[in-house]
Amino acid sequence: MPKSYRIAAIPGDGIGIEVVAAGVEVLTALAERAGFGIAFDHFDWGSDYYKRHGVMMPADGLARIKDHDAIFFGAVGAPDVPDHLTLWGLRLAICQPFDQYANVRPTRVLPGITSPLRGVAGPELDWVIVRENSEGEYAGVGGRVHRGLPEEVATDVSMMTRAGVARIMRFAFRLAQSRPRKFLTVVTKSNAQRHAMVMWDEIAAEVAAEFPDVAWDKMLVDAMTVRMTLKPESLDTIVATNLHADILSDLAAALAGSIGIAPTANINPEGHYPSMFEPIHGSAFDITGKGIANPVGTFWSATMMLDHLGETEAAARLMRAIERVTADPALHTPDLGGTARTRDVTEAVIQAVRGDN
Ligand code: ATP
Ligand code: MG
Numbered sequence: 163m164p165k166s167y168r169i170a171a172i173p174g175d176g177i178g179i180e181v182v183a184a185g186v187e188v189l190t191a192l193a194e195r196a197g198f199g200i201a202f203d204h205f206d207w208g209s210d211y212y213k214r215h216g217v218m219m220p221a222d223g224l225a226r227i228k229d230h231d232a233i234f235f236g237a238v239g240a241p242d243v244p245d246h247l248t249l250w251g252l253r254l255a256i257c258q259p260f261d262q263y264a265n266v267r268p269t270r271v272l273p274g275i276t277s278p279l280r281g282v283a284g285p286e287l288d289w290v291i292v293r294e295n296s297e298g299e300y301a302g303v304g305g306r307v308h309r310g311l312p313e314e315v316a317t318d319v320s321m322m323t324r325a326g327v328a329r330i331m332r333f334a335f336r337l338a339q340s341r342p343r344k345f346l347t348v349v350t351k352s353n354a355q356r357h358a359m360v361m362w363d364e365i366a367a368e369v370a371a372e373f374p375d376v377a378w379d380k381m382l383v384d385a386m387t388v389r390m391t392l393k394p395e396s397l398d399t400i401v402a403t404n405l406h407a408d409i410l411s412d413l414a415a416a417l418a419g420s421i422g423i424a425p426t427a428n429i430n431p432e433g434h435y436p437s438m439f440e441p442i443h444g445s446a447f448d449i450t451g452k453g454i455a456n457p458v459g460t461f462w463s464a465t466m467m468l469d470h471l472g473e474t475e476a477a478a479r480l481m482r483a484i485e486r487v488t489a490d491p492a493l494h495t496p497d498l499g500g501t502a503r504t505r506d507v508t509e510a511v512i513q514a515v516r517g518d519n
Contacts, residue, residue, distance in 0.1 A: 166199030167471055170230040170436070174208040174252070176445025177455035178236020184457040184508040185234060185464050188480070191512045192468075196476040203230070207252055209240035209445075218251030224259055228435060232467050235440035236460070241447055250302075257295060260435035262428035263326070264333045265293035266466070267411045267442065272458075274489035275419035275498065279394060282417075287394040290341070291414055292334040293407030295428060297326045298358075300404045320403070322358040324365065331369040333431055334401035338376045341399060346378040349386050349402035349410065362403070387413060415442055422456030422497045423488075425463035427470065439467040449496075453503045456495040458484060461511055483514035 169189075173182035186202050193200040205227065207219040218238070220226075227233060233256065239248045256262075269291065271277045271284045279287070301321040308314045331348075338346035348366040352359035363380065370378050381389060383406045389396060390413060402410055415424035421443045428438040441459030449455055461484050468477035487493045487510045494500025495507060 164198050165473075166201070167231040168229075169200060169202050169467075170205060170227040170233045171202045172205045172207055172227075172233060172252075172256075173236040174238040174445065175210070175240050175248070176237060176447050176450040177443075178208070178238065178445050180450070180453070180455045180504055181441060181457045181460040182234060182236040184504055185460040187508055188461055188511050188515065189234075189464055192476055192480055192515050195516055196473065196479065198473060198476070202234070203227075208238050209243045209248060212243055212247070212251065218248060219255060224256070227256075228260070230436050231471060233436050233438040234464070234467060235438050237441065237443060237445040239445045254300075256438060257428050260430055260438070261296065261432075262430045262435070262438055263294065263296035264330060264429040264431055265295040265407070266337070266427045266429060267291040267293065267407075267414065267424065268462075268466070269411070269414040269418050269424065271418050272423065272488040273485045274491060274494070275423065277417055277419055279391060279417055282394060287417065289394075289397050289414060290337060290399050291407055291411045292330065292337060292399065292401040293411065294326070294330040294402070294404050296404075298322055298404035300408075320355070320358055320405070322361060322403075324361065327362055327365045328369060329431075330401065331366055332372070333429075334399060335369055335373040335376050335378075338378070338399035339373055343398040344376045345398040346376055347386075347397055347400045348378060348380045349383050349400060349406050350380055351383050351406070353382060359403075366401075383410070386410060390414065390417065411442065420456060420497045421459075422495065423458045423462065425459050425466055427463065427466040429470070437467075437470055439463040439470070453505060454496050455504050456497050457504050457507055457511075458488060479518055480511075480515060482518055483511045486514045487511050 173179040212218050238252045269289045271287050299320040303319040303321045304317040306316040352363045415421045424442040426442045465477040465480045493502045493510050
């Protein structure tokens with residue numbers, strides 16, 4: 163009996179809708195070629211849903227997707243809906259209850275893509291950033307008093323727990339261990355933040371002792387931006403807090419050539435809940451409806467989804483197809499300096515998937 167997967171597709175807003183449609187087409191062709199089943203249930207949650215219903219997703223939304231094998235997400239956000247509503251109302255409303263505490267962002271310069279870094283042709287830059295995705299600076303702890311008055315006070319508290327830090331460190335060390343270089347950089351800011359970040363460092367050292375075969379070092383987040391731009395070859399696997407990794411991974415995506423290429427996975431490592439896969443870019447209303455969104459970040463995130471499902475061969479096949487297509491400048495979308503359209507790239511990837519033996 164060939165395996166069969168049931169995927170919850172949540173395209174969201176803007177170009178999210180365009181790139182998820184492209185991803186569904188590619189995954190359907192790939193499944194046919196590779197001999198497994200894949201079925202998509204579409205959920206039209208997001209900003210338009212919000213305008214009609216006053217919420218980003220229905221009250222029973224989580225129950226409707228909790229038994230799917232994975233979630234394939236586009237992007238969320240619209241110019242006329244406040245950002246914190248779209249973020250907390252959908253992305254975090256899924257990530258948090260499904261305990262997707264490990265956010266994984268591979269970063270590589272794909273064939274045919276030019277990094278803005280001088281001297282970087284490709285192999286020098288090959289990272290995986292692990293972002294703590296459940297607490298820290300984005301724990302939502304804090305408040306405002308005396309709103310609008312001169313004496314107003316507002317706080318955002320970075321809340322870290324020993325259990326939360328230990329599990330992300332373990333995840334990161336394990337991931338580093340699975341990669342050829344077996345090397346992890348722990349990003350910190352314990353020189354200025356004297357409580358939670360110091361605990362973060364201590365737990366890193368404790369967990370490191372469980373992985374004697376993994377080499378590791380520690381880096382202040384400010385110095386890390388310099389190292390990423392000037393010594394990219396000195397990095398491999400990276401772990402950072404919610405906020406730090408948020409910022410560093412945008413830098414990483416830019417260094418790899420375009421925000422349109424970068425993928426991400428929100429993983430619940432224990433498999434109690436479905437994990438969620440998406441491109442890192444946003445809804446990009448400036449190019450919505452023009453048919454020029456780069457779908458490569460979505461395709462790459464589909465390879466991560468396949469790996470997660472255990473379809474490693476199909477994942478590798480799709481990655482080869484993506485790299486064949488990026489290698490051809492005629493198939494570059496405008497964000498990469500080309501004139502290709504989403505449709506051209508999608509059809510080329512499907513053809514490469516079908517043709518690859
Ligand atoms: P968010 O608020 O979630 O960050 P955004 O609409 O600001 O969303 P970003 O992802 O931050 O969008 O992207 C910034 C700009 O980069 C976009 O406005 C768009 O011009 C470009 N861009 C982003 N993703 C893509 C893509 N897949 N293909 C082409 N261009 C893209
Ligand atoms: Mg943006």
